[in-house]
Amino acid sequence: MKIKAIITGATGMVGEGVLHEALSHSEVESVLVIGRKPCGVSHPKLTEIIHADFYDISPILGQISGYNACYFCLGVSSVGMKEAEYFKLTHTLTLNFAEKLSSVNPEMIFCYISGSSTDSTEKGKTMWARVKGKTENDLIKLPFKAVFNFRPAFMLPTKGLKNTLVYYKYISWMYPLGHRIFPNYFSTLRELGLAMINTSIKGYSKSILEVKDILVMSK
Template sequence: MKVIITGATGMVGEGVLLECLQNEKVSDVLIVSRRHYDLQHPKLKELLVPDFFNIEAFAEQLKIYDACFYCAGISSIGVKEDAYTKITYDTTLHFAKVLLGLNPNMVFNFVTGRHTDSTEQGKSMWARVKGKTENALLKLPFKGQYNFRPGFMKPFKEQKNVKAVFKPIIFLYPKLFSASSLTMEQVGRAMIKTVTNGYRKQILEVSDIKELSRNS
């Protein structure tokens, strides 16, 4: 399969990318980023797009792909709701709609977060906005559309984009809280399997991601 990945300069996108590069079911990977990701690999191509709202200008490079693993995003800490909505909801929906027009048989996976609020009515700003984004994506007629709600994710050893604050708990947290913990390998493998096998749910919690990642 041929896969587009966003967010490779962040921890989740980088982890999904590394799994795709080592997975035999993936033949080609295009990372779409605002900043350069320094890695050379025979499967890998890079498309630098300074403004995702102008993604349609790069339509020719985005055609004939089987899946998009949308891992781009920002932390909500210190960000006002309108700014967070523009990046999380507006940008994602615009990107998805452009890809849908180019690749109607595509599977589109979106990384949200544990405790995302599907009602869009809760007190947590980030959870409401993520829920609004999930709900809007679910209405788009992709071949498959899945929303990943991971908890803690242990990165690959070779990952470069891991925030220093997480490093002290990388090995401790999964041992203490295994039910809410995943590895980036599991997340990447589960994403790939949504393309090859699909899944019975469109919103995937930690337990679903673990189940789907097995034997992929």
């Protein structure tokens, strides 16, 4: 199956890395990036829509039909945020976007970037983990062909990309040792991108992919 993918968050580290893998992947036919500002990438496969309000994508629905995969990489850090604000920027935004997307692309595979230690019970003490857990749970209920929630932990950045988070530039040296000692918590950004693409092509036996699953599906 040839992939026609929508990608969000392409101006962030994860989204840029996933976009990089999608544009170079032989099974990805075309990519539509939806963002609030240009992603700064030019490629024959790439089309871009600049849209300011991710809480309401109704104005662009006519331009986003006919795609069979979405790699939703848009997200914010919970550091310094109250739960209500983080919920709006994480759950409300994502579900509003996904609900509209499913209405025009019911055969789509939706891949969501979550995070390691996300709380599927929605009842734990950690605020961000509860919110991410509810987001995962509610996405699965939407009428997509399938929804896959990816839970990366430490990711080794892809060399040459411009949106690498600053702290990764200082701790990347940890990757070789960490990967050997804690293989279920260390992957590369390239492996995450490949896992998302391969899962949208082949499917997977679980809707939640931890790091060990990401490594399997990156092959």
